[in-house]
Amino acid sequence: MYLLGEQPAYADALINRLQHIPVRLLEGLMPCGPSLEFSAVDDLAVLLPGDQLFVLDNGLLHGYIDERALFYLHEGDLIGLRQGTELPRCRFRSDSPLALTPYLRSEVFQHIYADPERSELFLQYMAGQSALLSDAVARLKQPEFRNTNGFQRVASGEVLIRQGDEPDQVFVIIDGHAEAFVDGHKVGDIPKDEIFGAMAVFTGEKRNASVITSEPSTVMLIPKDQFLSLTQSNPKIAHSLIASMARHIDLLNKQIILMSSLNRTG
Numbered sequence: 001m002y003l004l005g006e007q008p009a010y011a012d013a014l015i016n017r018l019q020h021i022p023v024r025l026l027e028g029l030m031p032c033g034p035s036l037e038f039s040a041v042d043d044l045a046v047l048l049p050g051d052q053l054f055v056l057d058n059g060l061l062h063g064y065i066d067e068r069a070l071f072y073l074h075e076g077d078l079i080g081l082r083q084g085t086e087l088p089r090c091r092f093r094s095d096s097p098l099a100l101t102p103y104l105r106s107e108v109f110q111h112i113y114a115d116p117e118r119s120e121l122f123l124q125y126m127a128g129q130s131a132l133l134s135d136a137v138a139r140l141k142q143p144e145f146r147n148t149n150g151f152q153r154v155a156s157g158e159v160l161i162r163q164g165d166e167p168d169q170v171f172v173i174i175d176g177h178a179e180a181f182v183d184g185h186k187v188g189d190i191p192k193d194e195i196f197g198a199m200a201v202f203t204g205e206k207r208n209a210s211v212i213t214s215e216p217s218t219v220m221l222i223p224k225d226q227f228l229s230l231t232q233s234n235p236k237i238a239h240s241l242i243a244s245m246a247r248h249i250d251l252l253n254k255q256i257i258l259m260s261s262l263n264r265t266g
Helices: 009-019 021-026 105-113 116-138 198-203 224-232 235-265
Strands: 036-038 052-058 061-065 068-073 091-093 098-104 150-154 159-161 169-175 178-182 185-190 210-213 217-223
Touching: 009 021, 009 116, 009 169, 021 105, 021 116, 052 105, 068 116, 098 105, 105 116, 116 169, 116 217, 169 198, 169 224, 198 224, 217 224
Parallel strands: none
Antiparallel strands: 036 098, 052 098, 061 068, 061 091, 150 217, 159 210, 169 217, 178 185, 178 210
């Protein structure tokens, strides 16, 4: 996916990373039939079976939201993943020939769920695509009505999450670095591309740690409802993410216990 018009460098960097994910998700999986070819289409979705996903092998697809072209898909992009998300419906059209390789939807997700690495890659892909689309949709609104979801460039020392706050967003650092603190003590690092802030969104509890940038960073913000929609439509992906977060939390708890012990003995 590429957004139309001028866009900041961090969006380009994210797009370039996302472009390499589909081939990794489908590696080792066979198509369910021969390539589908179209000379031109005005609304591709109405021509495709709902039980399949597709890789765009040849051609260029323009994505329209509210009858305005906001982005385009090209060779290697996945088509048909966004069922069940809360973003506006996209209409895909093309004036040039297209070739699509079909995969059974059930087989694709079974293939993804079978491997934890693919599961995390898939969630990264869906979250990144959703953030890009949210950013594109925001361009349809007047500046005074735009919210803070999408992308933000923040300085070093910016508080992204404050311990004790209610959870309303999930975050991904596109560029930069942040650190996690509990009761003022550093308990971990948050590197680029890691999804954080999701556990409180899942549980509905208040934030159990603060997250502060340690250098100028670009952050992707995903609204709570949108993130839950992504994971609820793919519950096994949510399970994989929760298991990964549980491992991180266990490590943080061990660090907190160690620090408490050192403080008592010190």
